[in-house]
Amino acid sequence: MIDVQYQRGVYLSHEDLWLDPWDAKRFAFVSHAHSDHIAPHDEIIVSKRTARLMQARLPGTRIEHALSFGERRTVHDVDVTLLPAGHIFGSAQFFLFARDETLLYTGDFKLRPGKSAERAEWREADTLIMETTFGLPRYRFPPTEQVIDQIVTFCRETLDDGQVPVLLGYSLGKAQEILCSLDEAGLTPMLHGSVYQMTRIYEQLGQSFCKYVRYNVNDVAGKVLICPPSANRSRMLEKIPHKRVAMISGWATDPNAVYRYQVDAAFPLSDHADYNDLLRYVDLVRPRRVFTLHGFAAEFARDLRERGIEAWALTEENQMELSLGSAGMLPEASGKTRGEVVRQSAGQSGQHARAPQSESEFFAFAHVGERIGAAAAKLQKVRLLADYLRTLGQEQLPIAAIYFTGRAFAQSDPRTLQVGGSIIYRAMMAAAKLSDAEFHRIAHGHGDAGKTAFEALEGRTNPEPFALEESCNFFDTLHRSRGPIAKTELLRSRLAKLSAREAQYVVKILTGDLRIGLREGLVEEAIAHGFEMPLDQVKEAHMLLGDIGATAMLASRKELHRAELSIFRPIKCMLATPEPTAEAVWERFVEGKDPAAQLLSVAAATYDAAGNAATVYLEDKFDGIRAQLHRSGQRVEIFSRDLRRITDQFPELARQARNFEKELIVDGEIIAYEQGRRLTFFDLQKRLGRKSDGADLFDGVAADVPVAFIIFDLLWLNGRSLLKTPLRERRGRLGGLRLPPQFQIAEVMSAHSASEIEQTFQQARRRLNEGLMIKDPESVYLPGTRGMFWFKLKKELATLDVVVVAAELGHGKRNNVLSDYTFAVRDETTGELLPIGKAYSGLTDAEIADLTEHFKQNTIADHGRYREVNPDIVLEVAFNSIQPSTRHASGLALRFPRIKAIRRDKNVDSIDTLEYARQLAAQRSEVGVLE
DNA sequence: ACTGATGCGTC
DNA sequence: GTCGGAC
DNA sequence: GTCCGACGACGCATCAGT
Numbered sequence: 002m003i004d005v006q007y008q009r010g011v012y013l014s015h016e017d018l019w020l021d022p023w024d025a026k027r028f029a030f031v032s033h034a035h036s037d038h039i040a041p042h043d044e045i046i047v048s049k050r051t052a053r054l055m056q057a058r059l060p061g062t063r064i065e066h067a068l069s070f071g072e073r074r075t076v077h078d079v080d081v082t083l084l085p086a087g088h089i090f091g092s093a094q095f096f097l098f099a100r101d102e103t104l105l106y107t108g109d110f111k112l113r114p115g116k117s118a119e120r121a122e123w124r125e126a127d128t129l130i131m132e133t134t135f136g137l138p139r140y141r142f143p144p145t146e147q148v149i150d151q152i153v154t155f156c157r158e159t160l161d162d163g164q165v166p167v168l169l170g171y172s173l174g175k176a177q178e179i180l181c182s183l184d185e186a187g188l189t190p191m192l193h194g195s196v197y198q199m200t201r202i203y204e205q206l207g208q209s210f211c212k213y214v215r216y217n218v219n220d221v222a223g224k225v226l227i228c229p230p231s232a233n234r235s236r237m238l239e240k241i242p243h244k245r246v247a248m249i250s251g252w253a254t255d256p257n258a259v260y261r262y263q264v265d266a267a268f269p270l271s272d273h274a275d276y277n278d279l280l281r282y283v284d285l286v287r288p289r290r291v292f293t294l295h296g297f298a299a300e301f302a303r304d305l306r307e308r309g310i311e312a313w314a315l316t317e318e319n320q321m322e323l324s325l326g327s328a329g330m331l332p333e334a335s336g337k338t339r340g341e342v343v344r345q346s347a348g349q350s351g352q353h354a355r356a357p358q359s360e361s362e363f364f365a366f367a368h369v370g371e372r373i374g375a376a377a378a379k380l381q382k383v384r385l386l387a388d389y390l391r392t393l394g395q396e397q398l399p400i401a402a403i404y405f406t407g408r409a410f411a412q413s414d415p416r417t418l419q420v421g422g423s424i425i426y427r428a429m430m431a432a433a434k435l436s437d438a439e440f441h442r443i444a445h446g447h448g449d450a451g452k453t454a455f456e457a458l459e460g461r462t463n464p465e466p467f468a469l470e471e472s473c474n475f476f477d478t479l480h481r482s483r484g485p486i487a488k489t490e491l492l493r494s495r496l497a498k499l500s501a502r503e504a505q506y507v508v509k510i511l512t513g514d515l516r517i518g519l520r521e522g523l524v525e526e527a528i529a530h531g532f533e534m535p536l537d538q539v540k541e542a543h544m545l546l547g548d549i550g551a552t553a554m555l556a557s558r559k560e561l562h563r564a565e566l567s568i569f570r571p572i573k574c575m576l577a578t579p580e581p582t583a584e585a586v587w588e589r590f591v592e593g594k595d596p597a598a599q600l601l602s603v604a605a606a607t608y609d610a611a612g613n614a615a616t617v618y619l620e621d622k623f624d625g626i627r628a629q630l631h632r633s634g635q636r637v638e639i640f641s642r643d644l645r646r647i648t649d650q651f652p653e654l655a656r657q658a659r660n661f662e663k664e665l666i667v668d669g670e671i672i673a674y675e676q677g678r679r680l681t682f683f684d685l686q687k688r689l690g691r692k693s694d695g696a697d698l699f700d701g702v703a704a705d706v707p708v709a710f711i712i713f714d715l716l717w718l719n720g721r722s723l724l725k726t727p728l729r730e731r732r733g734r735l736g737g738l739r740l741p742p743q744f745q746i747a748e749v750m751s752a753h754s755a756s757e758i759e760q761t762f763q764q765a766r767r768r769l770n771e772g773l774m775i776k777d778p779e780s781v782y783l784p785g786t787r788g789m790f791w792f793k794l795k796k797e798l799a800t801l802d803v804v805v806v807a808a809e810l811g812h813g814k815r816n817n818v819l820s821d822y823t824f825a826v827r828d829e830t831t832g833e834l835l836p837i838g839k840a841y842s843g844l845t846d847a848e849i850a851d852l853t854e855h856f857k858q859n860t861i862a863d864h865g866r867y868r869e870v871n872p873d874i875v876l877e878v879a880f881n882s883i884q885p886s887t888r889h890a891s892g893l894a895l896r897f898p899r900i901k902a903i904r905r906d907k908n909v910d911s912i913d914t915l916e917y918a919r920q921l922a923a924q925r926s927e928v929g930v931l932e
Numbered sequence: 933a934c935t936g937a938t939g940c941g942t943c
Numbered sequence: 944g945t946c947g948g949a950c
Numbered sequence: 951g952t953c954c955g956a957c958g959a960c961g962c963a964t965c966a967g968t
Contacts, residue, residue, distance in 0.1 A: 194935045216936085231968055237936060379950060379953085419964085421939050484965060485938075514955085518949090522953055578951095579945090626942060643941075682943065683960070689942055690962045789951080815956065842946040842957055880958095881944085888959070896943080898958055899945050 003099050003128055005292055007315040011106065011130055013097070016079045018046075020095060020106050020130070028077065031055070032108025033092035035173060046076055048083050050091030053206055054173075068093075070119070086110035087121030088272050089174030090203055096124055104128040105286060111271065112278040113145055117177035117208060129288035130315070134273045136293065136301030140254050142275040152179065152247065152268050153186040156225050159245045160188075163862035167226040167241070169233055169264065170249040172196040174272050176227050177203055177210060179249060183225055184211030191216055191224035193232055212831075219823070220836060220890045222807070222862060222869050234263060242864055251275065276301075283310065363467035363499075365389075366401055367506040374517030382519050387531030390553065397469045398557060399550025404506075405524050406549055407515045409476040413547030413571070413644050416480045420492065420511050424485050425450050428492035429508070433457040445865060448816035451509040451516065459501035467503055476510075516813055524549055532556040544573050544784040547644050566722040569631050571640035573785030574668055575714075577774060577793040583762060586775050586792045587755035590617055618728065618778050619750040619761050621770040622793055623711055624682045625672030626689065630654075630710065631717075633664040639671075650688055653743065654710050660741035666717035667735075668782075669747070674709035679769065683884070712740075713747040713774075716782060728790075729778040751778075762794050771795055771881075797879040799921055800901055801826065802912045804872040806834055808856045811841070819853040819868070820844075822900075824876055826891055829914040834872055835891035837918060838880075843900030852903075875907040876900050883922045893918050 006012040010022025010029075019029040025040040031047045034054035044064040047055065052067040066076045070093070073082045079097065086092040088109040095106040105126035114120050142148070152168065159166040170176050176196040183190045190213040192200060197215045204210060214224065221241055232238060233246060246264040251271030258267040274282060279301060283291060291312040293302045298314035305312035369389040373382045386405060393401055403411050410416045429450075430440045440457060447453045475495055482488050492511075496504045509515050525543055529536040534556045542564035543552040555561045566572060580586045627642040637655040639648045648655050651671060673680035673688075684706045715735045716723055723731050732749055740746065752758045752775075762773040772795035780790035803824035811820035820841045825834040841849065852874065859871035879901045886894030893915075 198934090218936085229968090232935095235936085235967070240937085377950090417940065419939060423938060486966085516955080518954070520954065624943080641942075645941080686942065686961050688961095690940070692963070787952085811956070813956070821957075838958075840945085840958065845947065879945095884959090886959075894959055896959060897944055 002290070003097070003102055003104050005104075005128065005130065005315070007292075007294075011292075011294070011315065013104075015099070016077075016097070018077075018079055021108060030081075030095050030106070032086065032095065032106075033089055035089070035109070035171075046079075046081060046083075046095070048085075048091050048093040050206060051093060052091075054091055054202060070122075073098075084122045084124065085119035087112060087115065087118050089118050090177075090206065090208060092118060094121075094123075096126065102127050104130070105288070106130040107132055107282075109134075109273060110282075111274045112282060113142075115145075115178050115272070116181050117174060117203065118272070123282065123285050125285075125287045127289045128292070129283065129286050129290075130292045130294060131279070131282065132273070132295045133279055133293040133298050133301040134296035135251050135271070135275050136279060136297035136304070138276050138304075140251060140276045142251065142254065142269045142271060145270065148268050148270045149182045152249070152270070153182065153188070155245070155247055155266055155268070156183065156186075156188055160223065160225075163243060163864075165221050165224070165226060165241050165244040167228060167238060167244050167246040168249050169228055169230045169246065169262075170270075171272070172199045172229045175249060175270070176200065176229075177208070178270065178272070179227060180213055181211045184213070189214065189224045191221065191226050193226070193228040193237075195229055196227050214890060215887065217887065217890065219888065222864070230262075243862075280304075361464070361466040361500070361503065362397065362469045363472050363503050363506070366404065366469065367502045370405070370506055370509075370515065370517050371502070373519055374515075379518075379523060382517075383523055383526045383530055386519070386524065386527035390527060390531045393469075395554070395557075398553050399548075400469045400473050402524060402528065402553040403548075403550045404510055405515065405519065405527075406521045407510065407513050409510050410480075411548035411550055415645060416477070418476065418480050418488075418511060419485075420479060420488050422450060422512070424489050424492065425508055425511055426453075428489045428496060429454050429457050429504075431489070431493040432496035432504075433461045435461075448810055448812045448866070449516070450512050451505045451514075454496070454508040455501045455505040458496060458499075458504045462497050462499060462501065462504070464500040464503070465498045467499060472507070475507075514813070521549060525552075528553045528556045532559070534559065534561055538562070545570070547571065547573070566717065566724060568633050568664065568666060568717060569636070569638055571629055571631070571638075571644040571646075572716070572724075573644065574627055574629060574642055575783050575791060576785070576787040577776075577791035578787050578789065580775075580792050580794055581796075583755045583759035583794060586617075586758055586794055589789060589792060590775075590777065616751050616753055616778060617758070618732070618776040619752050619758065620713055620747045620774040620776070621765045621768060622772040622774050622795065623670040623672050623747070624771040625670040625685055625708075625711070627668075628671045628710065629666065629668050629716075630658055631666050632658045632661050635659055647689075650691060651708060653705075654708065657741040657743050658710075662739055664717070664719050665715065665738075667712045668714035668716055669710055669712040671708050671710050673706050675707045680706065708743070710744045711747050712744060714782065724782045724784070727779045727781060728776055731782070732778075758794070762796075766796075795881065798882055800877050800879045801837070801895075801918060801921075802904060802907060803837065803876055803878050804834060804909050804912045805852075805856075805870060805874045805876060806836060806872050807867060807869050808852070809868075810866045815841075815849070818849050819856045820849050822852075822876070824878065825872070826913050826915050826918050827909075828891075829916055834909075835915055836889040837891040837893050838878065838889060838895040838898045840876075840878060840898040840900050842898075843879075844903075848903060872909050875904040875909070875912055877902040877904050883918060885922065891915055891918065893922055 004014045006014055009024055011020035019026045021032050022029050026042050028044045029042045031045050034051050042063060046066045049067045049069055052065050068074055068083045070083055070085050082096045083093040084096055086094045086108050088111055092108060094108055097104040103126040105124060109132050110121055112121050156166040168179060170179055172195040177200055180190050192213055193216050200210060247266040247268055248262045248264045249268050249270050251269055251273055252258055253267035253269040291305055291310060293312060293314045302312040302314045369385060373385050376382045376385060390398060409418060435457060443457050444453045479488060479491055482491055525539050526536060529539040538561045539552060539556055542555055542561045543549055545564045545566055546552055555564060629640045631638045637658040638646060639651055639655060641647045673685035687706050715731045718734060735746055750761055752761060758775060765773045772793060775792040777790040803826055805822045806825045807823040808819035809821035810816060811818055821839060822841060823836050823839050825836045828835050856870045861869045861871060878898055880895035880898045882896040883893055885892060888894050
């Protein structure tokens with residue numbers, strides 16, 4: 002008879018062929034595309050469909066003999082036909098003709114028909130090698146329809162309780178099986194990424210499925226989540242507070258399945274044959290001998306023998322049955338010692354002798370912060386801070402000054418902490434040794450990490466004095482440590498050694514938000530006040546240094562004059578004030594000038610050009626990133642708006658800039674630019690925040706988005722600062738520069754009336770630019786300020802009428818109001834409301850208070866900070882652009898969304914449609930293609 | 933190798 | 944980037 | 951006017967988990 006051996010896979014020695022081996026072999030049959038079956042063999046026999054699935058999962062080169070089902074072919078003298086196995090799409094059984102004998106190897110199979118796999122076929126054979134995963138009588142599955150009914154009921158009930166149903170099933174096969182059943186029941190399936198990918202591949206292979214959406218953390222409510230089993234108890238699911246999880250697996254028949262998988266329910270829907278079908282299959286094939294494989298192989302072989310059929314289990318040593326425990330696929334079901342959580346006996350709080358807090362410098366700092374926060378008047382805040390700063394020594398002063406701007410490091414300091422809310426909350430919880438529930442109660446009550454720290458840690462730490470310099474070292478250590486886990490532990494151990502008040506301020510600094518009504522501007526004032534220096538000088542020094550700590554030092558020594566503009570030290574850029582209309586901009590220039598000119602301009606714009614009344618400079622407003630370029634000799638540096646060095650992100654610009662013939666600092670905008678092709682800000686973003694180690698090995702980095710530097714100002718020329726030179730003259734000198742490739746100068750136009758501004762604005766839009774900049778030609782360059790000399794004119798693309806479907810509590814001072822609204826458009830084909838964006842911006846406090854009341858009374862499902870609400874509030878939302886996105890279920894997202902108005906006159910039925918939103922998105926890109 | 937979560941910096 | 948609010 | 955705070959979307963890097 003045909004020789005059958007087994008060693009991590011079935012081996013047919015005469016044919017020198019492996020069937021589903023675990024390890025890579027020279028020549029093998031691969032029954033289906035589950036990942037544990039697709040080792041990188043040299044040469045394989047597969048079904049055509051499995052071959053295509055494998056291409057997607059394991060790209061690479063190998064010799065493939067891809068057979069259609071039923072096709073008889075000879076491969077290396079192996080005479081073979083493949084039959085569908087019914088396990089998953091493409092899964093095949095292997096039917097071998099060997100001389101006058103036949104052999105059928107099932108691979109994984111099932112007999113009951115499924116929606117996503119071909120129906121299994123069979124042939125009689127002398128030898129049958131079959132998988133017997135469920136080879137015990139207790140694994141008899143109820144009819145599929147009945148199980149599906151149970152699953153649907155489970156989902157419905159869960160949804161009715163305002164919770165999210167989660168179904169766990171393998172991403173290839175099982176998940177697709179569940180998909181359609183849900184849709185037929187009127188439920189919307191939402192697929193985990195891996196499930197989604199697999200389903201897409203199925204579709205490419207010609208299978209069709211019902212409607213589904215990809216997993217999106219913001220849009221889970223009301224959906225049925227389908228995840229691979231590995232996702233259970235993962236962070237992804239932890240984020241969903243109110244959920245019920247069900248395992249979809251043949252193992253669900255086990256009475257303790259719910260306990261074993263730690264789920265709320267388990268349903269026996271399987272891609273494998275159950276016990277009945279295994280027996281039935283043996284009857285159909287009428288083999289002379291049977292080899293069993295996987296699962297309860299020994300048990301099933303024994304059952305067959307009792308029925309008079311020769312049967313042997315294939316195990317590691319190709320030995321016959323012997324005990325060997327069996328349940329190979331199961332996580333051990335035995336004596337699971339539930340890890341008792343050893344609780345620390347509480348009671349360490351309070352009595353521990355501690356150093357007086359007055360010795361802690363950091364406590365003094367925090368204390369001043371508290372007093373500043375309590376003071377309502379700005380001047381009083383400034384005075385409090387000034388008094389404090391004066392008491393500090395050389396080492397402490399710069400540190401405290403920086404902390405009071407809400408930063409751990411100076412602005413010009415590129416270090417980052419990589420510590421955000423997630424790490425902070427975990428560290429606080431651990432330091433306070435509070436239970437999840439208790440901690441969440443405290444955290445929910447605040448919505449402010451700092452306040453949470455105070456309440457959570459009060460009385461639960463062992464405070465030690467904390468010097469300001471120590472704190473400085475601590476932040477640096479935090480910066481240098483790698484990975485959230487290490488950072489969490491570092492922070493935890495530090496918090497445990499601080500008083501609650503100090504911890505609160507450490508957390509405030511970490512979040513970058515002091516929330517005491519004071520930032521850079523008032524710190525500057527405090528420095529000026531405290532060290533009796535003119536505010537202007539302090540501001541100027543600060544803007545030149547980009548370091549409030551260093552500024553404070555200079556001020557304390559009366560050496561502010563030593564801060565000078567110097568090349569390769571970036572300065573803040575001058576900002577523009579937004580205006581909604583050309584008229585408003587024009588007003589700005591006319592008002593305050595002599596009354597005669599004002600009259601003239603209103604009465605008849607034509608006089609303006611004739612007289613010497615206002616002339617303004619106009620430039621297109623480009624949609625890129627603000628950049629400041631310094632060049633001297635061979636050295637070039639580029640800085641972003643936040644004074645970060647971005648030279649490495651744009652090496653080709655830096656290289657080209659060496660070819661300027663002068664030493665200079667220019668201000669401008671880097672845009673994604675390629676002749677004849679419309680590039681957008683999103684293209685440009687692909688080049689930001691990127692590390693480009695070694696990228697300069699390759700000139701140009703071919704894959705990069707091409708960019709151009711549009712210069713619009715000149716701040717430094719041949720050793721001289723031009724900050725105090727009028728724009729008119731700066732512009733003039735700019736015109737005299739020779740430009741390297743990839744550098745352009747923004748064209749200046751001038752206008753003498755509102756209507757000219759409006760006209761130019763329209764032209765700028767036609768040139769596909771964001772809008773228009775309007776500048777006073779006589780103005781000097783004021784770094785870091787949004788003065789009345791530069792204006793920007795942008796207009797919304799359109800507005801949408803949308804309906805609010807969810808509301809969320811705000812943070813900080815908005816902690817107790819529902820200030821954050823998720824809104825939706827209507828999908829006209831299904832009638833569904835699909836979220837398209839979020840916003841609160843644009844409403845007054847009174848309106849927010851109103852809406853908060855309304856939404857509290859019209860809540861459909863309350864998930865803590867987040868609640869779904871009755872869709873009865875219609876908003877008019879403005880935005881600057883609209884583009885495809887996976888962020889919201891509508892598949893679109895808005896750029897710079899803001900609420901224009903609450904449309905009490907409208908109801909859900911009159912909101913805009915998804916189709917309309919799509920048209921807006923399409924219009925924009927079409928125009929782009931044309932020009 | 934892949935997905936998802938988080939943090940950061942750009943607008 | 945957006946916006947409203949406080950001084 | 952100016953500053954402050956409370957918010958939007960996106961893309962990249964990094965890490966965790968499997």
